[in-house]
Amino acid sequence: MIRIIKPGMYSSIQDLGRTGVEKFGQSESGAMNFRAMMLSNKMLDNPLSNPVIEMTIVGPEFEVLKDITIAVFGTEKIRLNGSIVSTASFIELKEGDHVKVGRLLDTRGYIAVDGRMNSNHILGSQSVHSQLLDIHPLRKGDVIKIDGANEASLEKKIMSKYPTVKTYKGKPVIRVMIGEDAERVKNLDSFFKESYTIQSDSNRMAIKLSGTKIEADEYDIVSDVTRLGLIQVTKDGNPMVLMNDRQTTGGYLRLGTVAKVDLPILADARLESLVYFEEISIEDARALYNEEMERIQGTYYLP
Amino acid sequence: MNIKEISEDRLVIFKDKNTLTIKEHEKLISLMQQIEESMMPILNVNVSYNAVTVQWDIFKMDVNDVKENIQTLIKNLDHIKIETLEKKIVEIPVCYDSEFGIDQDKFDMPIEELIELHTKNEYRVYMLGFLPGFMYLGGLDKRLYKERLDTPRKKIDKGSVGIAGGQTGVYPQNAPGGWNIIGRTPIEMVKEGIPIVRPGNYVKFNSITIDEYRRLNNDKNN
CATH class of the missing domain: 2.40.100.10 (Cyclophilin-like)
Structure with a gap:
């Protein structure tokens, strides 16, 4: 059990999201970096879909009310009772401990706890939606109960936390499947050649980008269903990648869809950092996603 | 009706026209219901002005099997007289x-x-x-x-x-x-x-x- 002293920049409970409700206008929410989220659970031998705390830029500060064990992704160290502790493996906490996560390496991080975090379920999930629903992000004073911690002692694991990321000029390359309205784009080759900057007003609804403006005669489309990773281009020529708390319908040009395997890179990417885009077929993207899920569920990330 | 993959786990079912008649839209809604009630591992089904979007669990069913199943449902739609459901x-x-x-x-x-x-x-x-x-x-x-x-x-x-x-x-x-x-x-x-x-x-x-x-x-x- 923990009590939040400071929630950090934006911390919320997330699991793998809600299914079946997109038709109501409710997007799935859930962890933006599914890889880190699942691996943080794996470090504690939890079911990989257990809810975690998702952190943004600065993590929370909390007090431990009952002994727990945590796994932290997104930063290499935290402060435990004032002393620096590595997050390379899980961390055992005792009643009365004070934890300060501090600044993350990049934009997102995760805290998993051994056992299952207790919080309200809405429409089948504990995931908090930043714009909707009656469940809210972490606030000062919130008490989070944890059920069913592993009685048997956990085997210490130093995990390789980061996947191999394809880079170009030192910046990550994000793979994109061509979208329904891509034929309207006059300078698609520029999109796949020039760098784009992650804008500071990016959030759980969308990762906003700036760079070479996308040119098209018409940016409006008849309102249609959106999807996770959809790249929309608005009248100002700036693309944006729709993420977990997106609006479920949209009226803008659909340039493409970010491959699922690369969504974790976007979720973590530092604000104002650069990325490149590369085209990929749906078939290849599917194979990569399959491969990555097998790695997460298997032994690839283990020592 | 056409079926097209649009991402790893999503496909759309659509007619080659931008605007559908009400009858055609009713067919889409019926198809949406059939897909939801089928045995396929469906994560989301949605209908828009002119298409049905399906998201399924790719770890439980292969894309080609999903497409085949949907083709069968589409064929059945043509044969079944779309009963004019009581207008709600x-x-x-x-x-x-x-x-x-x-x-x-x-x-x-x-x-x-x-x-x-x-x-x-x-x-x-x-x-x-x-x-x-x-x-x-x-x-x-x-x-x-x-x-x-x-x-x-x-x-x-x-x-x-x-x-x-x-x-x-x-x-x-x-x-x-x-x-x-x-x-x-x-x-x-x-x-x-x-x-x-x-x-x-x-x-x-x-x-x-x-x-x-x-x-x-x-x-x-x-």
Whole structure:
């Protein structure tokens, strides 16, 4: 059990999201970096879909009310009772401990706890939606109960936390499947050649980008269903990648869809950092996603 | 009907036309129901103005099997006579008092005419989205078409009934928006996360007095 002293920049409970409700206008929410989220659970031998705390830029500060064990992704160290502790493996906490996560390496991080975090379920999930629903992000004073911690002692694991990321000029390359309205784009080759900057007003609804403006005669489309990773281009020529708390319908040009395997890179990417885009077929993207899920569920990330 | 993959775990089923007839849209809704009721590991099915979108669990079923199953469902649709399902009409009480209808003066007509034009038609629900319970409706009288506001308002009150271009609808919750607001409904558009309408339903707006609005609003809050 923990009590939040400071929630950090934006911390919320997330699991793998809600299914079946997109038709109501409710997007799935859930962890933006599914890889880190699942691996943080794996470090504690939890079911990989257990809810975690998702952190943004600065993590929370909390007090431990009952002994727990945590796994932290997104930063290499935290402060435990004032002393620096590595997050390379899980961390055992005792009643009365004070934890300060501090600044993350990049934009997102995760805290998993051994056992299952207790919080309200809405429409089948504990995931908090930043714009909707009656469940809210972490606030000062919130008490989070944890059920069913592993009685048997956990085997210490130093995990390789980061996947191999394809880079170009030192910046990550994000793979994109061509979208329904891509034929309207006059300078698609520029999109796949020039760098784009992650804008500071990016959030759980969308990762906003700036760079070479996308040119098209018409940016409006008849309102249609959106999807996770959809790249929309608005009248100002700036693309944006729709993420977990997106609006479920949209009226803008659909340039493409970010491959699922690369969504974790976007979720973590530092604000104002650069990325490149590369085209990929749906078939290849599917194979990569399959491969990555097998790695997460298997032994690839283990020592 | 065509089936096309659009991402790792999504495909769309569509006719090669931009605008569908109501009968064609009804077929899509029927297909959507069939897909939901099938044995396939479906994560989401959705319908828009002219297509059905399916998201499935790729770890439980291969894309080619999904496509094959859907092809069979489509073939069956052609054979089954689409029984004209009893038309479900959802009535939405709206108070068109000027206290709520803050953009009424933009319509260049007496308020009685605006109310008459807005309440006479039954509007078809084509899809839901944007916000939970937000309806995309068809059937607005052309005389009521009005461009969105140049600058959207930072906050439109929950229940506001508005018009933008050729669309009309209800804001199911407080939200920013550029619609022209003509009235407000006291009823909830969403109950425990589930919208009160479905694609294929019809909506009728009924004019109520401000006293009735207040009564219904109080009932809702108690």
